[in-house]
Amino acid sequence: MFDNLTERLSGVIKTLRGEARLTESNIQEALREVRIALIEADVALPAIKVFIEQVKQRAIGHEVLGKLSPGQAFIGVVHEELMAIMGGDKADINLNVAPPAVILMAGLQGAGKTTSSGKLAKWLMEQKKKKVLLVSCDIYRPAAIEQLALLAEQTGADFFPVKTGQQPAEISTAALDFARKHHHDVVIVDTAGRLGIDEAMMQEISQLEQLLKPVETLFVADAMQGQDAVNTAKAFSEALPLTGVILTKLDGDARGGAALSVRHITGKPIKFAGVAEKLTGLEPFYPDRMASRILGMGDVLGLIEEAQRTTDQQEAERLMKKMKSGKGFDLNDFQQQFQQMKKMGGMSAMLDKLPHQLSQAAQNMNVDEKVINRTEGIINSMTPQERAKPEIIKASRKRRIAAGSGASVQEVNRLLTQFEQARKMMKMMNKGGMAKMMRAVKGMLPGMR
Amino acid sequence: MFSIFKSKKNSDEKNPAQIEAESVSFADKIRQGLTRTRQQLGKQLSGLFGGRKIDEDLYEELETALLTADTGIEATNRLLESLRTRVKRDALDDSEQLKTALQDALTELLQPLERPLVTTGHQPFVIMIAGVNGVGKTTTIGKLAHYFQSQGHSVLLAAGDTFRAAAQEQLKVWGERNQITVISQESDPGKKGDPAAVIFDAVNAAIARKIDIVLADTAGRLTTQLHLMEEIKKIKRVVAKAIPDAPHEVLLVLDANTGQNAVSQLKAFNDALGVTGLVMTKLDGTAKGGVIAAIAAQFADNPLALRFIGVGEGLDDLRPFNAREFAEALFD
Numbered sequence: 001m002f003d004n005l006t007e008r009l010s011g012v013i014k015t016l017r018g019e020a021r022l023t024e025s026n027i028q029e030a031l032r033e034v035r036i037a038l039i040e041a042d043v044a045l046p047a048i049k050v051f052i053e054q055v056k057q058r059a060i061g062h063e064v065l066g067k068l069s070p071g072q073a074f075i076g077v078v079h080e081e082l083m084a085i086m087g088g089d090k091a092d093i094n095l096n097v098a099p100p101a102v103i104l105m106a107g108l109q110g111a112g113k114t115t116s117s118g119k120l121a122k123w124l125m126e127q128k129k130k131k132v133l134l135v136s137c138d139i140y141r142p143a144a145i146e147q148l149a150l151l152a153e154q155t156g157a158d159f160f161p162v163k164t165g166q167q168p169a170e171i172s173t174a175a176l177d178f179a180r181k182h183h184h185d186v187v188i189v190d191t192a193g194r195l196g197i198d199e200a201m202m203q204e205i206s207q208l209e210q211l212l213k214p215v216e217t218l219f220v221a222d223a224m225q226g227q228d229a230v231n232t233a234k235a236f237s238e239a240l241p242l243t244g245v246i247l248t249k250l251d252g253d254a255r256g257g258a259a260l261s262v263r264h265i266t267g268k269p270i271k272f273a274g275v276a277e278k279l280t281g282l283e284p285f286y287p288d289r290m291a292s293r294i295l296g297m298g299d300v301l302g303l304i305e306e307a308q309r310t311t312d313q314q315e316a317e318r319l320m321k322k323m324k325s326g327k328g329f330d331l332n333d334f335q336q337q338f339q340q341m342k343k344m345g346g347m348s349a350m351l352d353k354l355p356h357q358l359s360q361a362a363q364n365m366n367v368d369e370k371v372i373n374r375t376e377g378i379i380n381s382m383t384p385q386e387r388a389k390p391e392i393i394k395a396s397r398k399r400r401i402a403a404g405s406g407a408s409v410q411e412v413n414r415l416l417t418q419f420e421q422a423r424k425m426m427k428m429m430n431k432g433g434m435a436k437m438m439r440a441v442k443g444m445l446p447g448m449r
Numbered sequence: 450m451f452s453i454f455k456s457k458k459n460s461d462e463k464n465p466a467q468i469e470a471e472s473v474s475f476a477d478k479i480r481q482g483l484t485r486t487r488q489q490l491g492k493q494l495s496g497l498f499g500g501r502k503i504d505e506d507l508y509e510e511l512e513t514a515l516l517t518a519d520t521g522i523e524a525t526n527r528l529l530e531s532l533r534t535r536v537k538r539d540a541l542d543d544s545e546q547l548k549t550a551l552q553d554a555l556t557e558l559l560q561p562l563e564r565p566l567v568t569t570g571h572q573p574f575v576i577m578i579a580g581v582n583g584v585g586k587t588t589t590i591g592k593l594a595h596y597f598q599s600q601g602h603s604v605l606l607a608a609g610d611t612f613r614a615a616a617q618e619q620l621k622v623w624g625e626r627n628q629i630t631v632i633s634q635e636s637d638p639g640k641k642g643d644p645a646a647v648i649f650d651a652v653n654a655a656i657a658r659k660i661d662i663v664l665a666d667t668a669g670r671l672t673t674q675l676h677l678m679e680e681i682k683k684i685k686r687v688v689a690k691a692i693p694d695a696p697h698e699v700l701l702v703l704d705a706n707t708g709q710n711a712v713s714q715l716k717a718f719n720d721a722l723g724v725t726g727l728v729m730t731k732l733d734g735t736a737k738g739g740v741i742a743a744i745a746a747q748f749a750d751n752p753l754a755l756r757f758i759g760v761g762e763g764l765d766d767l768r769p770f771n772a773r774e775f776a777e778a779l780f781d
Contacts, residue, residue, distance in 0.1 A: 226708025
């Protein structure tokens, strides 16, 4: 259903072939396809309309340069324009006030405000070395305050205790006093989820804003949101002087068109992206990657970064050395690579991040999650000694390993052969220029055979 | 969808007594909702139908209205196609007739989803709730418990979200307010943090206490988190160890705010669990939840039942889904 834009355009592009210049008439069809792709990515219609017009303006008269096909040139324009709309460069968080700097979180129910507050606290403590106080003004949802208290405990941030019966405004003023007394650099104020049409609740948060005078008022938006993202963003940006956006749940498989809708309405930069349920899952937002994602062009950079983050750096370097030389690389290392791959969400999660053509190709290679799991099972059934010296595995050991992992002896044999081939490959690669490439995709070896 | 079924926001979970006092009938709720619909989308839609000729411009505006409600390209095309056929077949020539025709087309598309949940035949009847993060699973469980209780059933809750901070507390607080037993991991510290164990215990407790309905909460999970998708498969397998044909219903909760990703969510959870019913929450906002039409079109061969829709924050605001009302309210 979610056909990729690149694929969609390839049909149209054929008609564009051989034209030296993009004109109003020859991009008409292509623009239609862009519109459909953006609708499928959940970009709101008003945002699409403006965007298409801009692309048209830029594309017409665009010279088709060098080796590019007209289609490629057109996609380039679309991508650049999308990036520009989403803010070009990444925007940092602003803490330039006399402390405590207040950050107010606002958004719909279930957008991820409380989780993002916890993540932001952790990020500020680790990256900016700030002393952070977490405050919850969500007196409505059962256990919302306890949730933030637990997150504070997990991150090591301070938590402002709320007395029962306290109203959000009272909580805010008391928390500010508390932060001044205890010399907190940053106060993150979490609020209850609310609907944009709920006048009483919108008034409440607007009062909180006037009371707290936050340096950052962040609108927390769910990346899976559909067309209504514009209405919600509009209601919040009218009630509050927003300074930025946190886009959550980007680790899902939604294309995230909401990013464009929200940006279109608020005009504010997306400052962070929520990318995992863990408290470390908050990243700066990269407009270029988001543009690729909305267009279905894959997020290769994100994949590489994820590999770097989840792979233990020293471990990876040790493995790299072994892999480079092909010496001493044994099944223990092989096993570790499986585990690292799992940390990254498994093979199919990685495939999702690849550009369309690549992931298609990979699927044709029949990368089967089950096969990988079985392989890991077989390795897990070996003793450490066997993993270190696979050559000692003879018939009797093979039978035991097969029985232990629920596999057949043939499967054990196949694994050992594959491993031997991989080891040989590494030696070969060492001679060629492949080492560089392997460094970029380290940790991915088992699935790449 | 199209922001119908609005309920007046009168209270929230804190105050069930107040809600009961304010016994607004279903028809009233829809009427109230419609007032808001007219205010919000009124211009856009009633303008379309205000004694105009049927021309291409009108179709184009209809397309925009449908897409704005998240119906997606496929369902929108299908609806418009069906509309064109009706216009030709019945020689319709004014926009009022077109309105009725579109209502019919939409009802026809959504009709297969209208199958209420029947809980008789099993005791306890085990309902497992699943969904991505933040769609309103725990809140829905509260409303479901209230719904079943008001029908005279006894209910037990299983706090199967052992992952998110304070999720179990959220359910327990709710259970205390409404005098409903909640089984959570504290009841057996030895099985700390294992959702399958908590739910298994809850099912066994329900058997022992002769409870009618077990509502099992699970942690929100994105479909890309494969280990969590494996975990939820395991929960289902373990439940079947307590009662062989349980869970009797696997409810997937969808957020009306979600765009086309709801279709992928359904696919992934259906592959993992065999979803038997859907709940769509948060229809009391401006979101129209039209993605349900996209789902109806995508799963036309094997339609899933949309059991309930959430139309407000009050305990009463969970309603069985009715396709005709849904479609009629839209263009009334």
